[in-house]
Amino acid sequence: xxxxxxxxxxxxxxxxxxxxPVIAQDLIRVTSSPNPVGSGARxxxxxxxxxxxxxxATAASWNPGGLAQLKKPEISLVGTWFSRIEDDRLGxxxxxxxxxxxxxxxxxxxxxACPFNLLERNMVISLNYQYLYDFTRTGSFSTEILTxxxxxxxxxxxxxDGGLSALGLxxxxxxxxxxxxxxxxxxxxxxxxxxxxxxxxxxRNSQTVKTDFLSSEESEExxxxxxxxxxxxxxxxxxxxxxxxxxxGIRWRISDKLTLGAVFKTPFTADLxxxxxxxxxxx
Numbered sequence: 001x002x003x004x005x006x007x008x009x010x011x012x013x014x015x016x017x018x019x020x021p022v023i024a025q026d027l028i029r030v031t032s033s034p035n036p037v038g039s040g041a042r043x044x045x046x047x048x049x050x051x052x053x054x055x056x057a058t059a060a061s062w063n064p065g066g067l068a069q070l071k072k073p074e075i076s077l078v079g080t081w082f083s084r085i086e087d088d089r090l091g092x093x094x095x096x097x098x099x100x101x102x103x104x105x106x107x108x109x110x111x112x113a114c115p116f117n118l119l120e121r122n123m124v125i126s127l128n129y130q131y132l133y134d135f136t137r138t139g140s141f142s143t144e145i146l147t148x149x150x151x152x153x154x155x156x157x158x159x160x161d162g163g164l165s166a167l168g169l170x171x172x173x174x175x176x177x178x179x180x181x182x183x184x185x186x187x188x189x190x191x192x193x194x195x196x197x198x199x200x201x202x203x204r205n206s207q208t209v210k211t212d213f214l215s216s217e218e219s220e221e222x223x224x225x226x227x228x229x230x231x232x233x234x235x236x237x238x239x240x241x242x243x244x245x246x247x248x249g250i251r252w253r254i255s256d257k258l259t260l261g262a263v264f265k266t267p268f269t270a271d272l273x274x275x276x277x278x279x280x281x282x283x
Contacts, residue, residue, distance in 0.1 A: 039109040039130055040078050052261030054251055057111040060128045060170035063263045064182030065249035067124040067172035070115045080108035080131065104136040106163070113170075121173055128168035128184070135160050135197040151208045162197025164188060164241060178253040188243040188270065199237040204283075206230040230283040236276065243270030 040058035043050040054066020057076040083103040113126035140157035167189065172182030188195055208228040245268035252260045 040076075051249070051263055052251065052259045054249070054261055057113045057126060057128075058109060059172075059182075059249075060111060060113075060126050060168055060184045061109065061130050061132075061247070063249035063251060063261050064170045064172055064184045064247055065180050065251040065263070066261065067113065067126060067170060067182050068115075068122050068174035068180040068251075070113055070124050072115065074111075074113045076109060076111045076113070078107075078109040079105065081105040082134070084136075104134060106131055106134070121175070122180075123174070124170075124172045124182075126168075126170045128170060129165065129193075130168055130186070131163060131165050133164040135162050135164075149210050153206045154203055156201065156203040158199070158201045160197060160199050162194075162239075164195050164197075165193040167192050168247075180251050182249055184247040186245050186247065188241060188245070188268075195241040197239050197241075199235075199239075201235045203233045204230065205233065232279075232281040232283060234279045236278075238275040240273040241270055243268045 039061040040056070042056070043058050043062055046053060051063045052066075054063040055069045057067075057070070057074045058078070059066040059069075081103065107129070108131050109129065111126050111128040113124055115122065115124045117123070137160040138158070140155070142153070142155045144154075145152040165188075166186040168184045168186050170182060170184040172180055174180040206228060207230075245266045247263055247265050249261065249263035254260055
């Protein structure tokens with residue numbers, strides 16, 4: 001009987017070790033869409049209308065075609081703070097549904113803009129730092145599976161930190177008094193800024209199975225009623241991002257009361273480096 005119990009314990013532990021990463025990776029999905037961050041409270045407050053207004057230094061990120069309106073050198077510094085609420089709905093374990101709140105503060109935008117005149121045309125060049133996407137996210141939850149013969153409990157906590165920033169070099173020219181054209185070259189380079197974000201997932205899994213079926217009336221050995229195995233599992237992901245794209249914009253002042261703005265943000269192919277490590281401990 002003792003040999004049977006030992007063999008069963010070894011088999012149960014082996015199955016637990018094999019299933020635990022599956023539970024952590026497939027049932028507990030820690031994903032979050034990046035949170036886009038607009039540049040400047042005034043522009044964000046106007047929504048898409050600022051594409052046609054574009055009359056301050058943040059135009060480099062919204063519509064560089066509006067930069068020609070600047071008449072004097074300008075320095076801009078913008079901070080940002082957000083509060084985020086997530087209401088999770090976990091289809092596998094609906095009892096784990098919960099609402100989470102978290103916040104983040106950072107530098108949103110910094111620029112140096114310099115207007116000048118060349119060939120009887122108003123022109124502007126500017127250098128810009130833009131904080132564009134935020135990956136901040138934290139939370140924790142628990143799951144439970146309970147049957148007559150088996151019980152599994154999992155607690156998990158996760159954390160995501162980091163974001164994406166770009167260095168922008170912008171140029172704008174006033175082609176005619178009522179029409180201007182501009183572009184911004186965005187360098188998403190990990191070497192220039194810390195374009196890195198990290199993910200950490202920690203789970204503690206405890207599984208209990210009844211073992212009374214191993215006992216028999218003929219056996220005099222004491223057999224425990226159940227067998228429990230507990231394990232800690234931690235996974236780290238680190239991402240490094242680099243790439244290039246451009247914003248191309250125009251601003252057309254049709255009349256005193258009507259202005260048209262348009263911007264095109266080119267797609268790009270990015271280089272993404274991922275490093276992953278895991279740690280498993282039996283408790």
